[in-house]
Amino acid sequence: MKLSKQQKEDLIKELSLPWGSVNLMCDGYLVSLNVERKTAMTFRVYTYVNGLMKAAWVIGSNPAPEQKFLRQSVRPNLSPAKRSKMEKALGKRHVSKDPYFSGSYTIYLPDWSTGKAAINHLCKVCESITIPSKAEAQAIIEAGAAAAKQSKESKHESEEQRAAA
Numbered sequence: 001m002k003l004s005k006q007q008k009e010d011l012i013k014e015l016s017l018p019w020g021s022v023n024l025m026c027d028g029y030l031v032s033l034n035v036e037r038k039t040a041m042t043f044r045v046y047t048y049v050n051g052l053m054k055a056a057w058v059i060g061s062n063p064a065p066e067q068k069f070l071r072q073s074v075r076p077n078l079s080p081a082k083r084s085k086m087e088k089a090l091g092k093r094h095v096s097k098d099p100y101f102s103g104s105y106t107i108y109l110p111d112w113s114t115g116k117a118a119i120n121h122l123c124k125v126c127e128s129i130t131i132p133s134k135a136e137a138q139a140i141i142e143a144g145a146a147a148a149k150q151s152k153e154s155k156h157e158s159e160e161q162r163a164a165a
Helices: 004-015 065-069 082-089 092-095 115-124 135-165
Strands: 021-024 029-039 040-051 071-076 103-111
Touching: 004 021, 004 115, 021 115, 029 065, 029 135, 040 065, 040 082, 040 115, 065 115, 071 082
Parallel strands: none
Antiparallel strands: 021 029, 029 040, 071 103
């Protein structure tokens, strides 16, 4: 089920205010969009999946299902100025054949410039989007936080066991 036009407008309106927030159920995940301060005079819309934002999701070479909710950014390995310097030093043919010089990398960023951009992206990439109740959203966030805490504790215990051995 997709969002209606009126629901989209209401969500965008909510995300146009400072510190506005919206929770959405997107393909079985709780996606929270929060307006937060980036610098002294700018606000951005940040994306949290099941109440979390993991650094592992940012790296494009590590596929994760949560990446589809984030903003994709493809960057060249070299800036145009550095690439032209390399062409002068090594030759155009060598630079065009080398995968590093002509390649790029992908990162997934959790921030959006506007709520409209975030909502439109989610509508584009998700099969079903619904608006959950506040109690349902809070329960999912608490469950995600408990799971993260448990995995952190188990990781800490395994490190202690390795150090003791």
